[in-house]
Amino acid sequence: MRTLEQVRASLKPYPVEVNFPDLSPWKNGNGGIDYVYSFDSGEPGPHVLIMALTHGNEVSGAIAVDTLLRSGIRPRKGRLSLAFGNVEAYQRFDPQNIDASRFIDEDMNRVWLPSALDGERESVELCRARELRPLIDDVDFLLDIHSMHEESPPLMMCGACAKGLAFAKSLGVPATVVADAGHANGRRMRDYGGFGDAKSTKNALLIETGQHFSKKSEHVALDIAARFLVATETVAGADVSRFLSREQPVAQHCLQVTDPVIANSMDFSFTDDFRGLERIAHAGTVIARDAEREILTPYDNCVLIQPSLRHLGQGVTVVRLAKALDL
Structure with missing residues (x-):
């Protein structure tokens, strides 16, 4: 019987083409949750959240959120939150073992069930999810930025509801939208609470930007984040034009x-x-x-x-x- 280490050793290695941002300046947050920043415009509008590092080795999201924070972006309507998820796993990244820091104890994108969040079981990831839960409960529109194990074109995971597909279409990118019901071994953040309820006005998207450490994934993450903010009317196009891809979008398919x-x-x-x-x-x-x-x-x-x-x-x-x- 093969071990996981033997399986990984047999697979093609990918070069690390991007720089991992130092997240220490963002540790204290500005609202009581480490690595979470929220900005209120003072004008009516939705609460939107861009989440990075639901998985610790998916660096494109961390680059995008770090870039947005450093840019000083602020919402014109509603409230904007920018957050880093499993920072503890991220900080353990080892370029000699690039797959190991996806999580520490368990997948943080499988714990978004009341039975897990309210239960007695303990793990690094459950602890962090419980810290983030008050924020997630308050969010109207979520973009959860992920990346993929293998080199592949980006995918927008819109969930099982028609509202998710419509939301994906409003962004216009990437070319491939995937409608799916998640995973049998747990619930994703993008399906948590009202996000996964067809009757709720809340909505969420999960973007898979490409291979974890590809420079292309970095560009996709920033482009999608910018389009998400414009689509939710959180900012104007001019506020994020420098982050938008210069490539013309192609027709989407699902x-x-x-x-x-x-x-x-x-x-x-x-x-x-x-x-x-x-x-x-x-x-x-x-x-x-x-x-x-x-x-x-x-x-x-x-x-x-x-x-x-x-x-x-x-x-x-x-x-x-x-x-x-x-x-």
Whole structure:
């Protein structure tokens, strides 16, 4: 049986192309929660939040939030919050073991359930989530900035509600929007409370900017953050024009996740070097093997969403399967 270290050693290493910002200037926050800054315009409007570092090694979000804080940006309407999530994991980043600092005890993007937040279980990530919970409870619009294990075009994860898809369309980027219901082993921040309630006016998006340490991901994170602030009318376009990409957006398309593929063993392997958004033409194509079990595509033109073995383990989702959805 392979170990996770052996699996990771067999995978392509990615260069670290970006600089990790020093977050120590932001430690004390300005409202009672470490690494959280909130600014009130004094004018009516929503409370919007840009969250970075829900996972400790996803640095593009940290770069974007650090840049926005250093720019002195302030809201014209409502309230703007800028926050760093799992800073303790971020501070343990090791360039020789780039996948290890995703979290310390457990995935902080799987704990957003009342049963976990109100329960007796303790972990570094639950402690931080509980600290952040009063902030998250007050937010109307959330952008949670993530990145991916493998080199792949950016994805906007809009959740399972129609309101999330409409929100993603209002930003106009990236080209690929993914409608999904999250993960079976816990709830994401973007699905917490009113964000995941179709009847609530609250709304949230999760952007996967690209490979964790790619310079492209840094640019995507800043571009998306700027567009999010304009779309929520928190700022005017002129306030964030320097952060916007000069590339013209292309027409968006949407994919609907239908099936998560969950590993049953450490003997899981893909049949090709999949990185994400591969379109498999024919149903019944073998895309992976899990010990003796073959993983087959369930329909024609099946698209692979975020295939990766970098956090392989029993019960871990290693890829999700999706089909085209009309916008």
